[in-house]
Each structure stands twice: as C-alpha cells, then as structure tokens.
Amino acid sequence: MKMIIVAGTPGSGKTAVLIHALKSLKTKNLKSSVVKIDCLYTDDDQKFAKIGVPVKIGLSMDMCPDHYAIYNVEDMLSWAQENDSDYLIVETAGLCHRCAPYTKNSLGVCVIDATSGPNTPLKVGPFLSTADIAVITKGDMISQAEREIFREKILEVNPKAKIIEANGLSGQGCVELAEEMINTKEVSEEEKLRHSAPLAVCTLCVGETKVNKKHHRGILRRIDGFESYEGE
C-alpha cells in the first residue's frame, strides 16, 4: 500500500488537483481510496464519489485535524486494503500550522495557493517544509513574475521540495503529480512522523477558559520571548 498525504490551507485546490490526478491513476488501472479529514464540515466526499473512488470522511471537531489524522492512520490503511486499493490518499485540512501529518514513507504533498501572497510559504510551517512535493495552484490568476517569486519563496522554506505548478481547473500538472504517486515507496508496518508534534500541551489545550496569567501552567512564553515553566 502506498499512502499519499495531501495537506494545504482550506480552498487551496487539494480536491480539484486530486480529482485530476486520481482520474489519471484510473486510466492506468490503479485503484485508490480517499479519506478526507476536516474539522467541522466538508462536501469533498461527494466530489470524490463522482469519479467513482471509495471515500470516507473524518471530522476532527475540536481536535487538531492533523493529530486526528495521525491517530487514525492504521485504520485508514486497513480500510483501503479492504477496498483492494493500491493507494490510500488522505486529504487533510492542515489548519494547525505547527503540525505536519506526513509519515516517513508516505508521499507528503503540500498544496499551496499562489494567490495567497508571496509570504504565505514562510507562514505555513512544517506542512510545507517537510513535504516531498509542493503543488502550486491558481497560478492562472497571477502574472508569471509573481509565480516565479512564489516558487523561489517555497524553495527558501523547503529547498528539497519538488515543485509542481498545477491548475485545478484545467488539470495542468496533475498527470505529473500522479506520476510521483506511482513512483513513491510502500508504507511500512511501523510508520513514524517526519515532524514531531508541537512543543507541549498547555492549560488552554485541556480546556482552561480563564485568561489571566495566574491560571496557566506548563511551558509559558511571554511576547517578549521570556519563557518559564509552571507546574510539577
């Protein structure tokens, strides 16, 4: 089983690009199953169902979608196995910019919208810096010069990334993405994350709603950079 983990900000074009790529896999008689992980709502299952691939959705609700995705990897893999698929594709909302959902042997694909501004690559963190492939979408809406600057900024953050300039509407670049999926390795029994999860769990993470300092424990960092540890 090969696992493709696709992360990217909401609306960046993950589904649009995947649909073209999966159609291309289909023409080569390769079968894929898709899991969409989102927080509160998604209608991506209907879009994937239209092209006739098995699809499952998982809503993480108040949990970090990446944490939720990671915790469910084993189950998703066995589900894809039951479907007799060659590929498990996980599309995740990737909202928490501190995590990255990629495992060591999966193909990590970051989809990033070129219209989101040339500094976006610097803001999105590990889901770009630890990806194997950066798919740039919506290049059709900006000038070639802006595209070139965007590309350079991505390489600043992740010099090893293979960049695919894709178009979710026309399907440009999606055959190339499918080609990368075909060439990726199989996942192992004991997958490991590429990027460790965030620093620590804080009082807010476990449900504290009071704002004042005195109620907080754990690793505490002031806006001026001063850091302390409160607690046992």
Added chain:
Amino acid sequence: MIENITILGGYDKKGNKEAVEEVVIHREEIFGVVGPTGSGKSSLIGDIEQLAQEDTFSKRKILVNGKEPSYDDRTNPRKKMVAQLSQNMNFLADMGVGEFLTLHAKCRGVKDTCVDKVIELANSLTGEPIKKEHELTILSGGQSRALMVADVAIISDSPIVLIDEIENAGIRKHDALQVLSGHGKIVMVVTHDPVLALMTDKRIVMKNGGMDKVVTTSLHEKTISQKLNKIDELMLNLREKVRRGELVNDISVDDI
C-alpha cells in the same frame, strides 16, 4: 540558441485528433492565435509555456530545435525559455513596485540595476505614471499591464514570448508588441484585434480546443494592417487629447 519550436498536435475537447498535426515556428516570427471564446487559445499558450510533453489535457508535445527539452529546461526559472504575459490584468502580490521587480530580477538571475529601466519602459507604454514606491495592488489595469510588459521585456528576457491578449489593456499595444518581440525572438500572441492579428506572420485558428488551421497573412492583409496602425495611432492621439482636457476640432483620415 533557440532556432525554432515545434508544436505536435494532440486532441481537441471532443477527443478528436487536431486537424493541424505540426506547426514549426522560427525565430523572428510572430504567430497569432485566433478563435472564438472557449476555443482553446489560452490552453495552447499554456502548453507552450510549460513546454508540454503529452502531459496536459490536450496531449500536445512541444519540441525545441526539434528535440524534447530537459526537465530542468522546463522548470528552472533561471533557464526559463518562455516568458509569458497572461490574461490577468492586476497584480495580487502585496508589495511595492520596486521590491517586486528586485525580487523578480533575483529569481531570473538578473542584476537589480534593471529595476529603473523597467519602470521607465512601463511609463512609456501607459499614460498614468508608475512610481517605484507604489503598491502593486493599487495599480490600474493599464499600469499593471504596462509594468508586466516591461517586466517581461527586460527581466524575463526569454527567447520565446507568449502574449495572451493585450488589446483591452489601455496601453500602446503596438509599442508593447514591438518591445516584446525584441531581436530574434519567437513570439505568439492571442488576439481578437485585427490590428494585432494582421501584424503577425501567420495565425493559428482554434476550434473546439484544437488547432484547426494555419493561415498565412497575405500581402494584401499586411497593407491593411498598416492602415489599421494609422487608425490606431489616430485613436490614441485623440484619447490623449481628451485626457488632457482639450477640444477635438477635426480629424484627418486622408492619409489612411
């Protein structure tokens, strides 16, 4: 040195083989791309921009000097063979004109001393002055287009230039096409405008997403094109007059 590019036909929107199987474009040639909206003009330009290798929807293949270009040739912006001026009229990047041009020059491996030259050239193409410290996003359609043209001409100085419609931009389109065609370049221009279409050497006619035929501009058309140029000049001058708040008393069409 790029002597020519070859477009090997693929399939149209209905999945039929394209009527035109092969087009070769040599340096110093200007090719037009014409056809109704939705006939696939922009996709053809897109295929050439990416130097497609049967990996796009149309399954076309683009050869450079009769050979397949390498992966690096296709993607590395510093080696990029194709400069493209696309249909979009405005910039979205949140930065100043000077900063943007400096960054782009860096991407293309060009010295940033060219920044002032780009702004100067852009200002010769549009009536509304562009300054280095302007924010990109506040530029008007005409200013943005003029800046894109100047950027493509000076910074993205590639041997193949693709232009997707310059007619609606509120800029001096002749000067723009001249500036973009430069020396020894291969130029393709998508256009509905007879002034530009008849300025080209040949034009590819698109239909249903495929290349339907290639028309060579006749000598007769070339003479008409010169007349159209004059009409265009006249219109531009009138436009400037009106812009300056002057009265238009008469127009002279005798020499057209």
